[in-house]
Amino acid sequence: MTEETRSHPFRDSAQDARAARQIPDTPQTRAPAYRLAFTDTEFLTREELRPVRLQLELLKAQMMLDEYNVRSTIVMFGSARIPAPEDRGTDRPTEALARYYDEARRFAYMMTARCIGPDCLDGVIVTGGGPGIMEAGNRGAAEAGGISIGLNIVLPHEQAPNEYVTPDLCFNFHYFAIRKMHLLMRAHAVVIFPGGFGTLDEMFEALTLIQTGRMKPVPFLLFGGSFWNSVVNWQALADAGTISPEDLRLFRIVETAEEAAAAIDDWHAVRPDIDAPAK
Template sequence: MKDDHTRVFPNAHHDIVTARGIPDSPQTRSKAYKLAFADDAFLCRDELRPVRLQLELMKPEIMLTEAGIDSTIVLFGGARIPEPALKDTAPTEKLAELSKYYDEAREFARLMTLKSLAGGGRDDVIITGGGPGVMEAGNRGAADAGGRSIGLNIVLPHEQSPNSFVTPDLCFNFHYFGIRKMHFLMRARVVAVFPGGFGTLDEMFESLTLIQTKRMKPIPFLLFGRAFWEEIINWKALARAGTISEHDLELFHFVETADEAIQVIDAWRADNHVTSRPAHP
């Protein structure tokens, strides 16, 4: 952002303030008179959808760059998975059983954040959907380590208000799922997927598709909970049918614990001579 002393043209915000002080009249009260970029009703018109898409792409990108976030560790996972202390209130026995992955997500985020801080805190910053469940666990683990974390919320009828562990200045809100998913991966160095529902499956398969089709560079891709993932997805059947290749089954790794996940990441980085650059899609 340019300093006002170096500007040639007026500051847009100053013009908004100036326009508020103009004498009231039928002309100044009209919809036409409002500055276009300060007119909420105009910006929400269907014809302005391309502009809104661009704004949702640009705002987080600019703010993450200004915050010095160079790369991220992505945590996907279910909003309905409770922390173990609350598992007795879970509506199903299976959800109560899956509560152990809340602790694993929290510990994984804590350990990765400690490693990030040791390297200056610009790389391997935890990013989640910013909501409850596994997302909360990820942001909480980063906070346990004394580090920053990112939350990418989206406007939904339920569930998706920010959890209290997201770094406030790195808590974003979205209208478009597609742009939100793009921001998950633009700085990604690792994707860790915990048990979840439709949203988690959507995020997982889109990310895998980008890697499979080489639209995104390979990165460590971790699926926590082999039993869960093999029960709901018959991976080998896809390969047998020929709808994916046997090689595609090597795009991801099953892990059970945070420590095991970090071992996989460290080995992958050593084998691929990775230092600190993300795999931009």
């Protein structure tokens, strides 16, 4: 921030952070108590500062995406373990699901190609930023010449962002809850590919938000009928009365990128309330 863009007459915190690095080295200035609170990592990571860290994670991505003028997104969830073409042939169990990487890549390409250029920031692909299906989504968007968002999270494994995320839109999170909020808060559509615990968690949380009216209805697509109908007995939930029969209409199962794109178009055509602002 420069003096010209500053909205107040006070000295900027960045100026003081720089000035604090130039102070004499004495027992007093070396003591933790003397550090500026907002530059003190040990202080910011204390247990009592969790509310502040939650707010920082919410604000950082919010402010940077707003500054980039991202208006709406297409959310892609799916397994980090489904291999890219160059990684196949290892006899891993997910080899049988490899075609979904290809479909995810083609789908992201198709949706990104609809809106290319600095003035078109609707329907931007957003993923969790990791490997597998997430990489396929970011890769397809990059191959179409567009931007994409990656919302990574620190994990013991699979935590590095894939190389196809737009660098200025590549974020890293500590809190799953804040990450999932940012994944959904600009959603124009949600697309779920085969996945494990993480994908199931993301899918059911999003469905719950829509079912309970906490999130406006959006096109909600599940790629792969054979996978999802074997993993979840949807009809059994309705038959048992734990969900309403109408809840089965909250999502649609598709098999190909073309079918998914057509389903999104049709969904918005027959449900104009989807594009209405959330209350």
